[in-house]
Every structure is written in structure tokens, then in C-alpha cells.
């Protein structure tokens with residue numbers, strides 16, 4: 001049934017067959033991939049191509065996350081997964097996607113690049129999912145509904161029962177739950193529901209709680225048939241050898257990630273308390289994430305003032321429902337106190 005969502009011609013597409021597709025062992029005389037057998041100019045043994053399917057990482061992630069290795073796709077950031085998912089299911093000029101603004105910008109950008117129409121079901125004023133708005137937008141050509149939970153830029157989780165109701169109502173559309181910030185929330189991942197819903201895709205990333213944004217590694221968890229298609233259309237060696245090594249190292253240290261999460265949550269609490277005391281702050285939206293969406297009396301001016309102080313926050317004033325809002329990422333104790341001091345000195 002998931003096959004009916006995938007663009008038909010991709011099902012029969014013959015993908016590039018890489019040299020390392022034919023033999024997955026580590027031992028042997030490798031004369032198959034036109035590599036330099038002597039070494040790397042940089043040092044660091046980078047002369048061999050990496051595993052195109054990253055099985056060692058997927059096996060580790062499988063026990064950590066409770067998904068089968070075949071249900072996992074790894075990409076150059078979850079941004080790669082976003083792009084490939086749209087390519088995998090949407091016919092340009094014919095199909096459309098539904099997004100829930102205000103939300104992460106790349107869903108629309110990737111759709112625009114593919115010339116896939118984007119329909120908006122705007123969240124309500126508390127940034128909650130408005131089911132009626134989704135029903136009003138979704139039509140027979142809607143192939144995917146993108147839900148960011150916890151949402152960027154508002155920071156809140158989207159109610160699970162609403163996500164489930166969409167999964168049930170639209171078995172022939174992909175429901176994508178982007179969990180880039182799930183580690184900061186007190187809620188389980190939707191990964192546990194993969195076997196229940198064929199149309200579910202969960203995105204996660206090593207860029208946030210894991211502190212590895214510079215490495216560019218993200219994940220999609222989905223039905224194995226869909227993952228097979230993503231593997232067909234990705235670049236052959238989309239995750240470089242250094243990234244693969246570092247991810248394997250990180251997966252040996254899950255406790256460190258958990259400690260970072262606790263630290264960031266504690267800082268989020270302190271930052272919230274300090275910000276709300278400022279007279280220029282009108283409101284702070286509740287956050288299950290590592291970001292606070294803050295409504296100021298005059299956000300544009302505050303933003304420019306902070307920039308002048310070399311404190312860089314994200315101006316969201318032109319984003320729907322975010323009038324006079326600045327998005328602030330939770331920093332270290334000293335970064336946050338620099339921000340608060342600067343805001344105390346404003347005007």
C-alpha cells in the first residue's frame with residue numbers, strides 16, 4: 001500500500017550501483033573503486049569509500065531507537081531526508097504538500113525547488129494543530145503533511161492524538177513528524193508507532209541535543225519500502241567516512257547527550273524566568289524545545305540592538321503568528337546572562 005504513495009517511475013528506477021554494493025566485508029584486496037591504495041594526503045585513512053548504507057550505525061540506532069535497521073535512512077542532515085522525501089513522492093506541478101505554519105522553512109523550500117505546490121494549514125494562536133484547517137487544505141493531490149513537533153519556531157509539542165488522527169484519516173498520504181527537538185520534550189518519539197502506521201515518517205537529527213550540527217547527520221525512520229526508495233535516489237556515499245566514525249563514537253556515549261539535555265533544560269528554565277521579568281518582554285511561549293519564542297514590545301528594534309552588541313538571535317517578526325517575536329536559542333549560562341544583561345541595559 002505504501003507503494004501507491006511513491007512516484008511510480010521511481011519504483012522501477014535502476015539506481016547507481018556502487019563498487020561497495022557488491023561486497024560488504026572489511027577484509028580483502030580492494031581493487032574495485034579506483035581509490036588511492038597508499039593513503040590520504042590529509043592523513044587519517046580517508047582513502048576508502050565509506051559504507052553507502054551505513055549499516056554499523058543503523059544497527060546501533062536500531063537498538064537505541066527500537067526501529068529495524070531497514071526502517072532507517074541516514075542523510076547529510078535531516079535536510080537531506082526532507083528533500084529526498086519530497087522527491088520520492090511528489091510529482092512536480094501535480095502533487096502538493098500541506099505544512100503547518102509557522103514551521104521549519106525547509107519543507108517549503110524543498111517543495112518549491114521541486115515545483116511542488118505548498119498548502120498551508122496555519123496553527124492556532126497557541127500554536128496548536130488545527131485539524132479543520134488541515135482537512136480544508138488536504139485534497140486528492142496532497143501527498144504529505146509535515147508536522148514539526150516540538151515545533152520550530154514556537155517550541156511546543158504538537159498534540160499526539162491529533163497526529164494519530166491524521167495518520168488514521170489519511171492512510172494514502174505520508175504524515176511526517178519532524179522530531180528534531182524531541183530530546184528536550186517530556187514525550188516519547190513517534191518511532192514506537194512505525195509498525196502501526198505505514199504512512200508515518202519520523203525525522204530526527206544529531207544537530208540539536210547531540211551537539212553535532214557541524215557534522216551534518218540526520219535520520220528518517222519509516223516503512224522499509226519507503227526507505228528503499230530513499231536509498232535509491234540518494235547520492236551513493238551520502239554520509240562521509242568521518243561523519244560515520246564520529247556518529248559511532250557518539251552512540252557509545254548516549255549518557256553525555258542526556259546530560260547536555262538536562263543542562264539545556266535547566267538553562268531554558270532560568271532563561272525563561274529572567275526574560276519574563278524584563279519590562280520589554282510581553283510574552284514567552286511555553287517550550288518543549290531548546291528555543292524560546294519571545295514576544296517583545298518592539299522586537300525589530302530589540303533585534304537590531306542585540307545584533308549591535310554581537311548577540312545574534314532570530315528575528316521572526318515577519319513570520320505568520322509571530323508578530324513582534326524573536327526566537328532565542330538556549331545558550332550556556334554565561335551566554336544567557338550576557339543576553340539578559342544586554343536586554344536589561346536596553347534604552
Ligand SMILES: Cc1ncc(COP(=O)(O)O)c(C=O)c1O
Pocket residue numbers: 076077078079080104148152178180181204205206207213216217218
Ligand atoms: C525542525 C527542524 N527540522 C530539521 C532541521 C534540520 O536539521 P539538520 O541539521 O539535521 O539538517 C532543523 C534545523 O534547524 C529544524 O529546526
